[in-house]
Amino acid sequence: MRRKLYFVLPNISTAHTMMDELLLDRIDENHIHFHAEKEQELGSLPKAVAMEKSDVIYSAMGGFLFGALFGLLGGVLAYMVPWWFGEVSLTVIPYCMVLGALACAAWAAAVATAAPSYRIRSYKGAIEQGNVLMIVSVPLRRLNEIRRRLVSRHPEAIYTGVWPAEHHLFP
Template identity: 35%
Template sequence: MRKRLYFLLPDLPDAKTVVDELLLARIDDHHIHVMAKEGTQLGDLPEATLFQKSDFIHSIETGMIIGGISGLIGGIVAITALQSGSMMGIIVLGCTIFGAGFGIWTSGMIGSSIKNTRLREFEQSMEEGRILIMVDVPVEKVIPITEQIKKHKKIVLGGEDPAMPAFP
């Protein structure tokens, strides 16, 4: 399991230094995500993707649950109305899968256009020119990485998220 740590840095040179330290601490660059004000050139820093910037993942999870439940209810209503004996299970399963798929599709489109709610607390700082680094570290490295980053006086620790899956 991994935890996501958040750090706010005053400028790009400091962000580059911290990213280099994270790489030296054997954190892969695909577990480091850098965000800044719109239009900021990050150079060779690993930029945050759609998955980190938006509520896409949360939205598709919610859409799958709501769509699946709606499809299940629709399937039950369909078999009650049709009363087609041997096909009942297939109808319910088909409706459930269709509902979940439709829920994933629609909520994914919506979620990709919504900013990540977890990052709201950092928006003002980024608009002022600060750089946000999100890093996904193994649980056993959280304390050593945090202690290493605390050595920089200008860095603001932005907290951490609870355990994340190993393959987000």
């Protein structure tokens, strides 16, 4: 299980330094991403992917459920109104549900790529001022270690939290 740490960095040179330190801490490059207003300025730093910059997953899940519901209604309608659709068997209902779910999930995911993620939206002001957002996905067992190390070494970096939220388990 992994958690994402969010840091607002003042400039590109700090981003390069933190990237090097994370690589030395054995955090894979595939789990470190940066987001800036002008992404061409990031150079060789790994840029945030569409999954991190938008709510594609949540939108696809909502579209899947919404499409399955309307597919169910369409399948029941097709079965109940034989004079319109012709004689169909009861198997039309699951087919309509699957088709509706997949179509709506794909449509919702495509639409969601245009809107920023609710997590990224809170950093919009800092990004517009020229700061760089660093998103690091770390294993849960190393979360506190990596967070403490980065915060102590780089006081100029603003640590803004963990996603999903931190949970305290009772003993």
